[in-house]
Amino acid sequence: MLKTFILSIALSTGDLPYDQLEQLYWDCDTMFMKGELGGQDMWSCLAITDEFQSYFADRDAFMLYWKQNREQQWLQRGYTEEAKPA
Numbered sequence: 001m002l003k004t005f006i007l008s009i010a011l012s013t014g015d016l017p018y019d020q021l022e023q024l025y026w027d028c029d030t031m032f033m034k035g036e037l038g039g040q041d042m043w044s045c046l047a048i049t050d051e052f053q054s055y056f057a058d059r060d061a062f063m064l065y066w067k068q069n070r071e072q073q074w075l076q077r078g079y080t081e082e083a084k085p086a
Helices: 002-013 018-034 039-053 059-076
Strands: none
Touching (some): 018 039
């Protein structure tokens, strides 16, 4: 799957700039919300999420960021909560 390949390449390069890591994180979060995340994509996205969350002081700071940005980021990737798979 192309998504897995792209995520694997991104992870293997290490030390991604914040803006690229942020985009990968939101790609992963959106794939999860769409129900498209499984197998190797899941493992890659967990690593991306861990790395991205390390930029925040704590989980509460990350969750505040997530709550403030999720709808806009999901919408940019073609997802809305109303379209969530059952």
